Amino acid sequence: MRQFLLCFLLAMPTLAAFAQPGPLSQGDIPPNNYLIKSHRQKVAANALLIGGSVVVLTSAYKMISIFNGEHSIVTVALDPNADRRFTAWSYVFTAGGGMMVGSVPLYFAARRNARAGAPHLSLQLLAQPLPPLANGPPAAYPAVGLNLRL
Numbered sequence: 001m002r003q004f005l006l007c008f009l010l011a012m013p014t015l016a017a018f019a020q021p022g023p024l025s026q027g028d029i030p031p032n033n034y035l036i037k038s039h040r041q042k043v044a045a046n047a048l049l050i051g052g053s054v055v056v057l058t059s060a061y062k063m064i065s066i067f068n069g070e071h072s073i074v075t076v077a078l079d080p081n082a083d084r085r086f087t088a089w090s091y092v093f094t095a096g097g098g099m100m101v102g103s104v105p106l107y108f109a110a111r112r113n114a115r116a117g118a119p120h121l122s123l124q125l126l127a128q129p130l131p132p133l134a135n136g137p138p139a140a141y142p143a144v145g146l147n148l149r150l
Contacts, residue, residue: 009095038113045106048099055096063089
């Protein structure tokens with residue numbers, strides 16, 4: 001059972017998640033696609049963070065319990081089975097930490113997509129070219145523009 005859970009936890013990041021939709025044609029993309037994508041990325045990041053926290057806490061408890069109770073440090077040093085168990089739980093601990101670290105880019109991507117889909121007002125500073133003159137290169141004059149995206 002332990003081997004199954006360990007294999008399942010290691011294979012879970014390779015499965016296609018609902019946060020990764022299949023390819024869409026241009027006619028199928030809804031106007032609020034960025035907001036939907038942001039929400040799905042946030043849900044996936046929360047699942048990775050919570051799942052990684054549970055894995056880290058469980059493996060830390062198991063590693064500590066190997067040294068407590070009937071097993072002391074001397075017993076663990078003499079028992080190769082306890083050393084193998086500790087090594088296995090340290091790998092699970094590392095995998096849980098990796099899950100937690102892997103949630104950070106998803107949070108950043110979700111924030112970036114939420115900002116891309118939100119309406120905003122921006123100020124543009126441009127240089128508008130003048131028509132070419134006979135006695136020199138075309139000049140430009142500064143221009144200011146407001147961009148409102150809904």
